[in-house]
Amino acid sequence: MKCRFVAYLATLWTVLTLNFFLPRLLPGDPLAALLDPESSEYVFDAEVRAALEAYYGLDRPLLQQYAAYLKGAVTGDLGRSIRLNEPVSELIGSHLPWTLLLTGTALGLASLIGILGGAEAAWKCGSLADRLLTAASVVASNIPVYFVGMMLLILLGAELQWLPLAGGRTPFARYDSPLAAAADIGKHLILPAFTLTFALLGSKFLLVRNNMVGVLGEDFMLVARAKGLPPLRLKWGHALRNALLPFVAHLAAHAGMAITGAVFIETLFNYPGMGRLIFEAVGARDYPVIQGVFLIVATVVLSANLLADWLNARLDPRLEERVG
Amino acid sequence: MRAMPRPAQRAGVTPLRLASALGTDAFLGSIVLALFVLVALFAPLLAPYDPHQFVGQPLERPGPDHRLGANDAGQDILSELIYGTRISLPVGLGAAVGTMALGMLVGSVAGYAGGWLDDLLMRIVDVMMTLPRLPLLILLAAYLGSGLIQTMVIISLLFWPATARVIRAQVQSLRQRGYVKMARNFGGSPGYVLARHILPQIGPLIAFGLVTAAGRAVAMEAGLAFLGLGDPTAKSWGLMMRFALDLPGLLLTDRWLWWLLPPGLCITLLILALTFVGMGLERHLQPRLKRR
Numbered sequence: 001m002k003c004r005f006v007a008y009l010a011t012l013w014t015v016l017t018l019n020f021f022l023p024r025l026l027p028g029d030p031l032a033a034l035l036d037p038e039s040s041e042y043v044f045d046a047e048v049r050a051a052l053e054a055y056y057g058l059d060r061p062l063l064q065q066y067a068a069y070l071k072g073a074v075t076g077d078l079g080r081s082i083r084l085n086e087p088v089s090e091l092i093g094s095h096l097p098w099t100l101l102l103t104g105t106a107l108g109l110a111s112l113i114g115i116l117g118g119a120e121a122a123w124k125c126g127s128l129a130d131r132l133l134t135a136a137s138v139v140a141s142n143i144p145v146y147f148v149g150m151m152l153l154i155l156l157g158a159e160l161q162w163l164p165l166a167g168g169r170t171p172f173a174r175y176d177s178p179l180a181a182a183a184d185i186g187k188h189l190i191l192p193a194f195t196l197t198f199a200l201l202g203s204k205f206l207l208v209r210n211n212m213v214g215v216l217g218e219d220f221m222l223v224a225r226a227k228g229l230p231p232l233r234l235k236w237g238h239a240l241r242n243a244l245l246p247f248v249a250h251l252a253a254h255a256g257m258a259i260t261g262a263v264f265i266e267t268l269f270n271y272p273g274m275g276r277l278i279f280e281a282v283g284a285r286d287y288p289v290i291q292g293v294f295l296i297v298a299t300v301v302l303s304a305n306l307l308a309d310w311l312n313a314r315l316d317p318r319l320e321e322r323v324g
Numbered sequence: 325m326r327a328m329p330r331p332a333q334r335a336g337v338t339p340l341r342l343a344s345a346l347g348t349d350a351f352l353g354s355i356v357l358a359l360f361v362l363v364a365l366f367a368p369l370l371a372p373y374d375p376h377q378f379v380g381q382p383l384e385r386p387g388p389d390h391r392l393g394a395n396d397a398g399q400d401i402l403s404e405l406i407y408g409t410r411i412s413l414p415v416g417l418g419a420a421v422g423t424m425a426l427g428m429l430v431g432s433v434a435g436y437a438g439g440w441l442d443d444l445l446m447r448i449v450d451v452m453m454t455l456p457r458l459p460l461l462i463l464l465a466a467y468l469g470s471g472l473i474q475t476m477v478i479i480s481l482l483f484w485p486a487t488a489r490v491i492r493a494q495v496q497s498l499r500q501r502g503y504v505k506m507a508r509n510f511g512g513s514p515g516y517v518l519a520r521h522i523l524p525q526i527g528p529l530i531a532f533g534l535v536t537a538a539g540r541a542v543a544m545e546a547g548l549a550f551l552g553l554g555d556p557t558a559k560s561w562g563l564m565m566r567f568a569l570d571l572p573g574l575l576l577t578d579r580w581l582w583w584l585l586p587p588g589l590c591i592t593l594l595i596l597a598l599t600f601v602g603m604g605l606e607r608h609l610q611p612r613l614k615r616r
Contacts, residue, residue, distance in 0.1 A: 011451055135349075142599045144543045146550055147588045150565070154584075158575035165575065256456030263458045267551060268569075278459045279551065282466040290463060301454045 008306045015298040019291055020069050069291075078292035083284040088292035091277060096259070098168050099273035102266075103258040105189065106196035110204050111251070113197075118208025119240045125213050134209065141202025146264040149195040153268065157191060164188050166270035192269045196262050200254075207250055212243035245316050248308050255304030259297050350604020356597035364409035371403040375559050383571075383579070392582045395564075396571055404559050405586050411560040412542050412594060415476055419541030420534045422480030427487025428530070432518050434488065435495030446492070449485040457482050461544065465553040472555050475548060479541045487533050494526045532605040539598035546591045561587035 053059045060068075072078060078088035121130040157165045164170070168188055175181040215221065216239055224238050259274060266275035274293065281289035363370060372391075373379045380394030387393070392401040434445040464478045498504055499522070507517050523530075548554045549562025556563070564587040574580055 007447070011447070015451065015455075138599065138603065139596060142539065142543075142595055143592050144547065144588075144595065146547060146565075147592050150569075150584065150588060154575060154580055158580075253454060256454065257458075260456045260459045263462065263551070264547060275459075279462060282462050283552075285466070293459070294463075297456060297459070301456070305454055 004309060005306065008302055012298065012302050015302070016070070016073060016295060017066075019294050019298065020066055073295055078295065079288035081281070081286050081289045083281065083286040083289070088288050091289060092274070092292060092296060095272060095274045095277045098271060099260075099266075099275065100258065101185075101189065102192055102196065102271060102273055103254075103262065105193045106200055106262075107251070107254060107258060109193070109197045110200035111247075114201055114204025115208050115240070115244065115247070118205045119212055119235065119243070121205070122209045122212030122216060122243070123235055123239075125216070130209075134206065137202035137205045137209075139202075140198060141206070144264075145195060145199040145262070146268055148198050149192070149265055149268045152191055152195055163191050168272045188271075192262075192265050192271050195265050195269075199262075199265075204247075204250070207247065208240075208243060211246055212239055215239050215243045218242075245312065248312050248315065249305075252304045252308035256297055256301040259300050260293070347604050347607060349600040350607075353597040353600025353602075353604070356593060357601060360409050360413060360594055360597070363406055364413050367406050367410055371400075371406040373400040373403045375399055375403040375407045386582050392586060393579075395567060395583060401564075401583055401586070404564055405561070405590060407559055408561040408564065408587065408590065411472065411558050412545060412591070415472055415479075415545045415560075416538040416542040416594075416598075418473075418476040419479035419483075419545070420538035422476055423483045423537040423541070424487055424530060424533050426480055426484035427533070428491050428523075430484065431488035431491025432495050432522065435492035436499060436514055436518055436522070438496075442492075445488070449488050452482075452485040453489075461548065462551065462553060465548055470548075470553060470555050472558055475545050475554060476541075478548075479544050483537060483540060487537070490529065490533070491526065494529060495522055498522050498525055528605065528609050532602055532609055535598050535602040535605060539595045539602065542591065542595055542598065561591050 050059070076089060078092070080087055081091055084091065117133060121133050124130050153165065156163050164187060169181075169185050170188075173184060175184065221234070221238060224234055229238070260278060263275035263279055265271065266273045267279055270276075277289065278293055280286075281293070376399065378398040379400050380390050380398045382394065382396050382398045384390055384394040384398070390400050390402065392405065395401055395404070430445055430449070434442045461478060461482055464481065465474070468474045468478060495518075504517060504521050507521050512520070545554065546560065546562030546565075549558075549560045550566050552566055554560060554563055565584055568574055568580065568584040568587075571579070574584065
């Protein structure tokens with residue numbers, strides 16, 4: 001475990017360093033749009049240009065910039081957005097809750113349905129229902145998410161007008177009570193969250209089902225059956241518990257998405273989350289924002305994986321022996 | 325080292341044998357896929373107009389002259405749709421080959437060499453697989469530019485790690501087989517043993533990987549164009565959807581029916597066809613699955 005931790009720290013440092021150097025190696029520096037004579041946003045005043053470079057620290061030697069970047073990363077100072085002229089940490093702070101609401105809801109729903117459905121399908125492995133569900137999951141997880149979202153948007157949003165077309169809440173709305181605010185936000189959440197759930201569901205169902213089919217064939221299941229345990233206990237207590245082990249790592253792999261949001265869905269539904277922030281920052285070459293977001297993402301993703309490793313070792317003592 | 329034999333020949337997988345192993349799903353998938361390929365090949369004959377020419381009224385409704393109407397610039401939507409195959413298919417193929425080539429290179433080197441090289445390469449794979457791909461995809465697309473070649477390169481660069489992991493596991497297990505050990509003991513160089521004895525064994529796996537990678541690449545290419553990060557001059561299905569959605573109030577009329585829906589359906593159909601072919605190949609790889 002200690003060895004793993006060191007490895008994770010090393011990886012984190014590598015990612016942070018890449019995050020710093022890659023944008024500087026690739027064409028166009030952080031102020032390219034403002035400093036490039038060809039660009040429409042070119043700043044003509046040479047003095048202002050120099051001041052801008054000095055303000056963002058671009059006139060200093062690379063190593064000094066790197067040191068400042070690492071210091072900022074540790075202290076949580078992620079610089080200022082060039083496009084919006086706001087601290088990056090504040091931008092992330094205002095976008096992250098929306099994304100967490102969306103991805104959290106979808107991940108929770110998809111996991112719940114996937115686990116219950118997958119376990120049921122595996123229990124009745126080979127039945128018509130199992131085969132239909134499995135085929136449907138493969139198909140569903142391969143349909144592009146933007147197409148699913150578009151169809152839902154057209155059907156429920158535009159044609160039937162049951163649900164709002166875009167945004168995280170009604171613009172300029174003033175709520176009488178927190179309850180009204182929650183209802184409005186909830187109404188805006190349904191379509192994007194449902195789309196994301198649909199996109200995530202297939203892989204979760206298949207993972208649980210296939211694991212559970214494997215577990216059902218294990219010797220200990222035969223013993224448990226021979227002991228005369230009731231079927232419900234067999235299914236949920238013995239089989240599912242063991243089949244869920246890989247699910248922990250699977251969820252950790254989604255930690256990145258939980259933070260960065262679903263770019264397609266947020267773009268399509270105009271949802272004010274991290275996905276849109278990233279997308280717009282990339283479009284405007286707003287490097288401090290891009291770097292800040294990736295820094296947070298890398299940290300969270302690697303921490304989530306470390307946590308999943310630790311949890312898996314706790315849940316399944318066999319792993320500790322094998323890894324050593 | 326002797327000239328390397330082509331892995332496909334060595335694999336003992338002939339199209340005929342593959343076809344007989346395919347199920348209904350893969351059969352249907354192959355037919356749809358073949359149709360798309362034919363449409364791409366004969367696009368100039370099938371399309372009523374040049375998709376770049378302004379042949380109709382802007383936003384013309386479907387009629388006898390324009391079966392699917394015209395877009396906001398007056399270009400024939402059906403022709404755009406037909407020519408779209410000439411973007412999705414090559415990009416899908418190119419990106420799939422790129423993904424597999426990178427994944428096979430890293431996977432076979434890591435699996436064959438073992439030791440610190442294996443550790444290092446797998447560490448990189450782990451990191452790349454945990455980082456969220458979509459934001460990286462957008463970032464790379466913005467940095468590298470938006471040509472079709474760049475799109476293929478970007479997709480290959482982001483999706484090889486999964487392939488590398490699968491190939492590595494196979495190479496590792498094959499490496500322990502008697503005949504491979506023998507070949508090495510007779511002084512076969514790593515390159516020779518890999519090309520002559522190991523890669524042919526994973527031929528079917530490569531075929532499966534190519535099909536899956538192609539499906540993902542088609543989705544990603546369309547997705548990039550949909551986000552406005554694709555080649556703005558290449559009339560792809562994703563770009564058609566982007567232009568349709570950019571029209572203010574598109575969803576308030578029934579225009580989406582012939583402008584937005586057809587490209588979306590084409591992308592979905594192509595991806596599903598590839599998925600179904602992949603499912604057939606997977607069954608071929610794992611006969612154990614057939615029992616159930």
